[in-house]
Amino acid sequence: MPSHRPYGRPGRSQRWRTWLALTLALLVWVLRWIWPLQLLPGWFVAVLFAWAGLELIGVLWFPQRSN
Secondary structure, eight states: OOOOOTTOSTTHHHHHHHHHHHHHHHHHHHTTTSHHHHTSOHHHHHHHHHHHHHHHHHHHHSOOOOO
């Protein structure tokens, strides 16, 4: 009988969070010329990129593996 994992492959949520952080940071940065996004302070955009960078480091250096 095959092992049935309810949450999919190991590291799936980690990769999903990484792509979410990168996509969100890049969208905010690219669409910065739109008026409502101009109200966001620069530190907020920097925090988004820091979050994306930390998630990327986590995926590359500490990937989640199955036991």
